Structure formats: structure tokens, C-alpha cells
Amino acid sequence: MKHIVVLTGAGMSAESGINTFRDADGLWEGHDVMEVATPEGFAANPELVLDFYNQRRKQLFEVEPNQAHYDLAALEKNFKVSIITQNVDDLHERAGSTIVIHLHGELRKVKSTLDDNDILLWDKDLILGDLCKNGHQLRPHIVWFGEAVPMIEKAIDLCETADILMIIGTSMQVYPAASLKDYVPENTPTYFIDPKPNIGSGKNLTVIADTATAGLRKVMINLETY
Structure with missing residues (x-):
């Protein structure tokens, strides 16, 4: 075969x-990609980043x-x-x-900020305070720029x-x-x-x-x- x-x-x-990943002006859904798709952006404003991917995840359930x-x-x-x-x-x-x-990476998964191999299926909003089994914050299972x-x-x-x-x-x-x-x-x-x-x-x-x-x-x- x-x-x-x-x-x-x-x-x-x-x-x-x-939508395609980045518009002609370098933005992703109106956001600077460096703010929402880098480890530095997550460290600077984790709530913004989590909300951004929550919105992308919600959109996924609206399309076929x-x-x-x-x-x-x-x-x-x-x-x-x-x-x-x-x-x-x-x-x-x-x-x-x-x-x-x-x-x-995948929108419908999250992972531990401590262990990249600690990956969970996730279809709801991810917020600050959602922790892995070892007590560390969960983050989107997305490969960000620089990773x-x-x-x-x-x-x-x-x-x-x-x-x-x-x-x-x-x-x-x-x-x-x-x-x-x-x-x-x-x-x-x-x-x-x-x-x-x-x-x-x-x-x-x-x-x-x-x-x-x-x-x-x-x-x-x-x-x-x-």
C-alpha cells in the first residue's frame, strides 16, 4: 500500500x-503573537493568554x-x-x-508547566488555579514561539x-x-x-x-x- x-x-x-494563524499585519485574532504565543507572554500576563486560548477552544466547537x-x-x-x-x-x-x-500542539489538551509530558484532555475554560497532579499551573498544550x-x-x-x-x-x-x-x-x-x-x-x-x-x-x- x-x-x-x-x-x-x-x-x-x-x-x-x-482564521489563518496570522493576518497580514502580523496579528492573531487581533493580538500580537508575542503576547499570546510565547513563554514570555504567558509569564507576563497568564490570564490574557489563558483567555485567548479559551476563546480559540470555544470557536473549535462551533466549526466542522x-x-x-x-x-x-x-x-x-x-x-x-x-x-x-x-x-x-x-x-x-x-x-x-x-x-x-x-x-x-492541540487546543483540546493542556499540560503541566512543570512537566511537558503531563498532558490532559481539556474541553472547558482553563483558568489560573487549575493545577496538574503535582500542584503546578496548567497551560495550553501549544508549542509557542521559541519552544x-x-x-x-x-x-x-x-x-x-x-x-x-x-x-x-x-x-x-x-x-x-x-x-x-x-x-x-x-x-x-x-x-x-x-x-x-x-x-x-x-x-x-x-x-x-x-x-x-x-x-x-x-x-x-x-x-x-x-
Whole structure:
């Protein structure tokens, strides 16, 4: 069974109504990312940061997977499909995908400020005073700027076994995620789907300037030959 590795970013969830991570002015939902997506921001104003992610978590329950999410899940009927996402939503899982690696964390989880491996499922508001089993404040299970990306090695391992690579809805500008495309075997067919692609065509590379759903449908036609 051929192995498809899919790298997804904010454009994957845009059709579900989730805003892309940063606007053109560098803000995320009206906030300076340095205030809400860094350890320093959390240390300076933990209540602001907790409230910010509480609002993002609430938004998640108001949206549904879009057709592109469902189409990727459907590919598992004929392929092994591994999804490596920069998104912190759970729309891939809700659509039925079974192998999903979250590089930047997950909104529906929290973790101890003492132990990164002490992770809990969490669907309610997180407030100051919510503690881990060892008595330390809980924080969003989000990889903030300046923090290590613990899932990157597992993602690299998956990329090294890819027969086909898809890149959907991400500019591939944020590292280390952007480096993953360099780990797929040489001559691996690669499909880059984005409404405003920032990459030119090349050997074994097909660029599709379209939304996630429309672009993926075009790729799926090609996949019938594999």
C-alpha cells in the first residue's frame, strides 16, 4: 500500500471558518503573537493568554471539518495516509483520519508547566488555579514561539517513508515544519495546494493554485494512477 504524507497548515481549516494563524499585519485574532504565543507572554500576563486560548477552544466547537478533511480521511481506503499538521484544531481527527501528528500542539489538551509530558484532555475554560497532579499551573498544550517541537522527529520518520507528498494550505515558511519536505525520498511526487502558492513548479512537483477542497479533488484524480 502506497504511503501518502500530507503536510497541512492554516489554509486546510480556512474553509471550516477558522482564521489563518496570522493576518497580514502580523496579528492573531487581533493580538500580537508575542503576547499570546510565547513563554514570555504567558509569564507576563497568564490570564490574557489563558483567555485567548479559551476563546480559540470555544470557536473549535462551533466549526466542522470541511470536505477536504473528509477527502483525506477517505483516502485511507486505498492508501496509508499520515497527516502532519501545523494546525492546533482537531478537524482531521473529527473527519476520520487515523494518523495525525500535531507539530504545534492541540487546543483540546493542556499540560503541566512543570512537566511537558503531563498532558490532559481539556474541553472547558482553563483558568489560573487549575493545577496538574503535582500542584503546578496548567497551560495550553501549544508549542509557542521559541519552544522545541517535540513531534518533529516522528514527523521526519514519516516523511522518510513517503511515496507521495501533499502540502496543503501552508506557505512552508515556519521552521522546523518547513524543512519536512526535504526528508521525503528523492523523486517523490509532490503536490503543493494553496490559493496563493509561493513556490514554482519543478521536478516531481505539481503546484495547484486553489483551495484545499478544490485542489485536493484535482490531486485525487491523479492518485487513481497509483
